[in-house]
Amino acid sequence: MTIQNKKLLVSAIKDGTVIDRIESGNALKVIHFLNIIDSEKIITVGLNLPSKVMGKKDLVKIENLELTTKQINDLAILAPNATINIIKKYKVIKKFKAEIPDYIHNIVTCPNPKCITNNENIITKFDIINKKNPIKIKCNYCEKIFEQNDILNYKHT
Amino acid sequence: MPTEFKNRDIISITDLSKSDILHILKVAEDLKKKPRPDLLKGNIMASCFFENSTRTRLSFETAMLRLGGNVTGFSNADVTSIKKGETLYDTIKIIGQYVDVIALRHPLEGAAKLASEATDKPIINGGDGANQHPTQTLLDLFTIRECQKKLTDLKIALVGDLKYGRTVHSLAQALVHFGVRLYLIAPNVLQMPNHILDTLKLSGIKFSMHENMESIINKVDIIYMTRIQEERFTDKIEYERLKDSFILKTEHLKKVQNSMRIMHPLPRVNEISPDVDKTKHAYYFEQAKNGLFVRQAILGLLLGKLN
Ligand SMILES: [Zn+2]
Numbered sequence: 001m002t003i004q005n006k007k008l009l010v011s012a013i014k015d016g017t018v019i020d021r022i023e024s025g026n027a028l029k030v031i032h033f034l035n036i037i038d039s040e041k042i043i044t045v046g047l048n049l050p051s052k053v054m055g056k057k058d059l060v061k062i063e064n065l066e067l068t069t070k071q072i073n074d075l076a077i078l079a080p081n082a083t084i085n086i087i088k089k090y091k092v093i094k095k096f097k098a099e100i101p102d103y104i105h106n107i108v109t110c111p112n113p114k115c116i117t118n119n120e121n122i123i124t125k126f127d128i129i130n131k132k133n134p135i136k137i138k139c140n141y142c143e144k145i146f147e148q149n150d151i152l153n154y155k156h157t
Numbered sequence: 158m159p160t161e162f163k164n165r166d167i168i169s170i171t172d173l174s175k176s177d178i179l180h181i182l183k184v185a186e187d188l189k190k191k192p193r194p195d196l197l198k199g200n201i202m203a204s205c206f207f208e209n210s211t212r213t214r215l216s217f218e219t220a221m222l223r224l225g226g227n228v229t230g231f232s233n234a235d236v237t238s239i240k241k242g243e244t245l246y247d248t249i250k251i252i253g254q255y256v257d258v259i260a261l262r263h264p265l266e267g268a269a270k271l272a273s274e275a276t277d278k279p280i281i282n283g284g285d286g287a288n289q290h291p292t293q294t295l296l297d298l299f300t301i302r303e304c305q306k307k308l309t310d311l312k313i314a315l316v317g318d319l320k321y322g323r324t325v326h327s328l329a330q331a332l333v334h335f336g337v338r339l340y341l342i343a344p345n346v347l348q349m350p351n352h353i354l355d356t357l358k359l360s361g362i363k364f365s366m367h368e369n370m371e372s373i374i375n376k377v378d379i380i381y382m383t384r385i386q387e388e389r390f391t392d393k394i395e396y397e398r399l400k401d402s403f404i405l406k407t408e409h410l411k412k413v414q415n416s417m418r419i420m421h422p423l424p425r426v427n428e429i430s431p432d433v434d435k436t437k438h439a440y441y442f443e444q445a446k447n448g449l450f451v452r453q454a455i456l457g458l459l460l461g462k463l464n
Binding site: 112114115116117119120121122139140141142143144145 | 169171244245246263264265266267268270271285286287288289352
């Protein structure tokens with residue numbers, strides 16, 4: 001792919017957000033996680049795009065939506081390498097990386113089926129105990145430690 | 158300095174600092190020497206046992222009664238009515254309005270933590286599934302210190318199912334405060350999980366892993382035996398091959414140190430043969446008795462009647 005084309009891919013929306021460098025295979029999870037599918041926003045998804053750094057990557061473009069900082073940071077647990085581009089009038093006006101927070105509340109369900117949080121309707125709470133690869137989270141209830149790959153379900157934001 | 162204990166919850170051994178632990182042990186030691194039959198007069202403990210554990214329940218209840226307090230509660234047999242839809246959260250919120258302190262046992266992991274969010278009254282975790290059972294760990298530490306006169310510089314062997322055994326996980330987590338040398342003796346498939354090993358490494362605790370106890374038994378101060386359950390083995394031949402190497406018999410004890418003591422969280426099945434009971438090394442019944450003093454100490458501290 002030429003540099004020209006690549007640029008087009010990222011910035012070809014007028015206003016909105018481009019989430020770039022999503023781990024290949026996770027784009028649909030990101031859309032589900034952001035709970036935007038019924039929002040009537042125009043969403044463009046790129047799957048298995050070539051990437052120099054990652055080999056393959058996914059990409060999501062959402063028109064007329066600027067994500068909040070909280071949404072972006074919560075997203076970090078699902079797409080830790082993601083770059084977020086805020087687009088205004090076809091130009092990237094802000095570009096930054098999601099920052100992995102110290103803890104996440106109500107973002108993921110606990111992968112431990114014997115955890116009380118899977119049996120009563122309560123907000124899940126995890127501490128992020130390792131922010132580098134592999135990201136590790138610890139359930140505040142069952143005290144079990146999980147890696148990102150162990151996470152089976154993300155809740156809607 | 159230990160943190161203020163009044164109205165605290167005892168959910169996980171990892172919530173307790175070294176000075177917290179030492180303070181509880183000191184108070185328990187005092188109570189073992191000098192009973193306080195009127196200390197908790199007028200206080201009520203609820204023992205909420207959503208899962209049967211007769212020994213743990215009786216130990217909590219006796220501890221409360223020995224301090225002059227009263228006991229209410231339920232055990233698994235009565236739980237059927239609760240199971241008709243009421244959440245743990247609601248149940249504990251209501252019971253918290255009736256009593257001064259709650260001892261809780263529940264089959265699900267994290268139940269005690271959730272219970273502590275439902276009420277302002279102190280919750281004592283009497284076991285939440287495979288997760289934590291902090292009063293067991295405290296009574297183990299109390300017992301080690303009692304029979305060895307110290308907690309530091311000891312050689313301790315943990316034997317049996319180290320992978321699934323909640324008791325040995327919590328004990329290992331607590332022992333990081335005391336600079337012990339650990340010998341982890343288990344079949345390879347049932348060795349200590351990595352997250353516990355990481356904790357040991359991080360704390361600079363020396364440990365080694367072994368598949369049988371013969372080579373280790375003569376140099377340790379404590380052998381902590383646990384049960385290996387046949388169901389844990391997918392390979393039954395492997396189980397048959399290994400089961401006998403995890404049974405402690407008198408013949409193993411010929412060359413052990415004079416002061417070596419054997420512990421076990423009980424109930425045992427066959428992992429310590431009954432003739433070991435008569436040797437001076439057997440300490441597991443004393444260990445079970447010590448649960449009473451440790452639980453008394455916790456009740457007195459949480460209710461603000463002891464400092
Ligand atoms: Zn959990």
